[in-house]
Amino acid sequence: MVHNSSGQTSSVWMATVDMPQPAPLAQSLHADVCIIGAGIAGLSTAYCLACEGKSVILLEDGRIGSGMTQRTTAHLSNVMDEGYVEIERLHGHKGARLAASSHAAAIDRIEKIVAEERIACDFERIDGYLFSKSGGSNETLDDEFLAAQCAGMRVERLERSPVIPLEAGPCLRFPRQAQFHPLRYLIGLAGAVHRRGGQIFGGTHVKSVKDGPQAQVETDGGAIVTAGAIVAATNTSIVDTVAIHTKQAPYMTYVIGARIPTGSVPKALYWDMDDPYHYVRIQSGSDRDGQYDVLIAGGEDHKTGQADDAEMRYARLEQWARDRFRMIERIEYRWSGQVMEPVDGIGFIGHDPGGSENVYIATGDSGMGMTHGMIAGILLTDLIMKRDCPWSSLYDPSRKTLRAAGQYAKDTLNMAAQYVDWVTGGSVKAAEEIPKDSGAVLRRGLAKVAVYRDQMGLVHERSAVCPHLGCLVSWNANEKTWDCPCHGSRFDKLGTVINGPANSDLALMKNGQE
Template identity: 50%
Template sequence: MTSNSLWMDTLVMPAAGSLGGDAQCDVAVIGSGIAGISTAYELCKRGKSVMVIDRGRISGGMTSRTSAHLAPLCDDLVSEMTKIKGIEATRLFCESQAAAVDRIEAVQKQEAIDCDFRRLDGYLFQGRDMPADVIDQEMDAVRAVGAAVHRLVGVPFSGCEHRHVLRYPRQATFHPLKYLAGVAKACHDRGVQFFRDSPVDEVIEDGGGVLVKTARGRIVARHAVVATNSSISDRFAIHTKTAPYRTYVIAFAIPRGALPDALYWDTEEPYHYVRLQPGADKLDYLLVGGEDHKSGQADDAAERFARLEAWARELIPALGEETHRWSGQVLDTVDYAGFIGRDPGCKNIYIAMGDSGQGLTHGVAGAMLNTALIMGETHPWQELYEPGRVPLKAAKNFVMENSTAVKNFAEYIAPGEISSVDDLKRGQGAILRRGLDKIAAYRDERGELHLNSAACSHVGCHLHWNSFETCWDCPCHGSMFDIEGVPINAPAVGRLKRVD
């Protein structure tokens, strides 16, 4: 992915090298986002020897593409979650997410991490032409699960003085990579080893332990935690219970004090979300996100960014120039809770996936839960996040999300998007049919062609071109590939088949 977020100038463990041979530890953590590094931190604090390994740079994945809202509620509305999971399970979910925010606050204090962490209010406000009863239903549901909420009228946006609003106290935000840089240093000081640019090919149980295989060596461990955004240890079953969505974010300069420091999000579909980040010279950054869509089902980023900017400038006239724009991918689950715990069918492999738009709190909650399970302890959240669960009340969501895969495979009988590679302009990617095969074709700025199979190396879904991020997206399960066909996001681990 080629866009750069506001956070990416901060490097996490810049001295980390690649794995060069075989190694041993108590726990191998695959993935170095907030889930992986938080897991390493919790485990090394409990006396375990830990190695963290990543296919790219440390914390260079989806954690570096977040908007960094720390909102300990259900991102898809508490009222929706209660319909599927009931009041008690939803209460436990909200408690676990709040505990994750508390843990971030505690860690940044204990380790003296300067990461702009602050507690603030969150505001859910009525969207344009949206009924007020959504606010009423959400307030009733939030109160039913015991979370603090207050009903108001108006938010400090132009034309929103009479919108119906819910205020949630003690939400939070921070700079995610400054935080992870501090946590990674604390891990390193306690003996945790980090390996970057070391793609993992396979994670298998072997002789009562776990074997992590890479092209450059192996890690033999007693346990492994797969924290790769989307699991690489499970081939198919869990992935049928998740769906990838792409989301877009723009950062603008804004005069300090022009907008109260808080989290804001509306009830539109797809919804918008807004937050501030401290800047310099009396200027801050305002992050505006939204315009989500199913991954691979649209290639119109420019139009989506234009709509985001128009929405933001209408509501917040004080906005200055744009400073950054980027996109990320969230992995929604059919019942809105992540899949965290022992990988079904395994004894010593654990997973953390399914952020459902709350990857930061899911990552930290997952670290707390998986650490307890590895230590042989029971935990009150383990049934809530059990990876093997079958959420029967989410059957409608299951069918709707998996219809993507059915439609996707039907694309193999459709014509190509171009009839010849000669039709490709520089910087353009498109699907070409050659006989029975579909080819993912890209012509770079030098005019060189890059031709690979259009079949995802995970389970064979038909890839789609993403012109904004200059990569190939899999609509089924969220894999991404660069122009050479090398996977840059799980669950795929194998490169695309090259085409002459």
């Protein structure tokens, strides 16, 4: 869950917007394209295809934007998270230029859609500032400056930030970055899809996907959508079991929203080069007391399911922010989200590597989810329309990046290490040891059991085995979820799947066994 200072479960975005819940799919239908997931990638793809005259059906498990889009910090940037030194090393000079130009084109397209569809979402162009690592040399910053220039970026090296420095010393300024309110944008985009004949269904869980000339999407309710093409825009792919998941790793990232006086920090995107790095932006707000700004700061990442110390991470993030932004009045919000990190720093957008030619995926956002979502809309539309796109090879999910072999091996070993939990004991010996409204994994014979003890003290048991590839889930005390440390599947406290690649719930326990 995500918490604000009053104890409510809300991100800064959800606190100001009540997202619509479209009606569930009640009957079998046919469309040119069926899209799974109503986040930024799914809705962008639906919009672009609808503009081409394609009939589109979009299926969403919950509400519009109820996945990772509601947990974004909504940076619209072509400054890559990995940095252009690393992108050029992994993908060459041409690949770095394509990465920069594709993200820039995504921002331009969003700006155009906002204007043409008259979407009130606080879109504005702002500068971005990249600062050196705390206490580090400027050599790394200088290398990044040269690599960004070679990638065709507009960038300026400054001896000191003209606004507010995150760190003393030089920084890089990237003009024409942008920001917006992501959920207000999605509401406007959904309306535009409807006006162009697209159909959106919420509360509809996809049970299975079958490829072929007339592909099928089967839902839990029994209704089936047949389509000429299927797009899985679900943050992490639910249509591929293995191939794509060995090439990306799930990370949790943490965010706070701090109340500051209006105008006390100039609106811009701010990043540092620490490891883990930090990112900051400003969002306008108001309440009955008047206008104010929210300073949104994120960082403190770790691999999903491999740490359960959120309170300490929030505390470190707050201290980091207060040390640099002395005008902070109080922390209004805090939340976390999951980011899929591709082994080579570039998202996977295109044909499903394990499926047929008419099944497509969009995943591997690497902290660039808002622009990746729009890139998916543009690129997948070109592929479905049988048009050439200069970005297709860069984002091809089947690509092999030989220069990323070291990171691939490291991630593979990390995933393999998680299966060791099968031979260990549980985190507790008995359910009675678990505090109320909390969970833990215990061993029962040869089985591992995910046990949640609710606020009344009643015990709810599920198998601790992730139905994706058999890794054992871990309890996330911050969000009260069961998280898979191998590939990032996540389940609510009662075992209901809320994030892929798993596409079914944790199994029920019967007589102490699955």
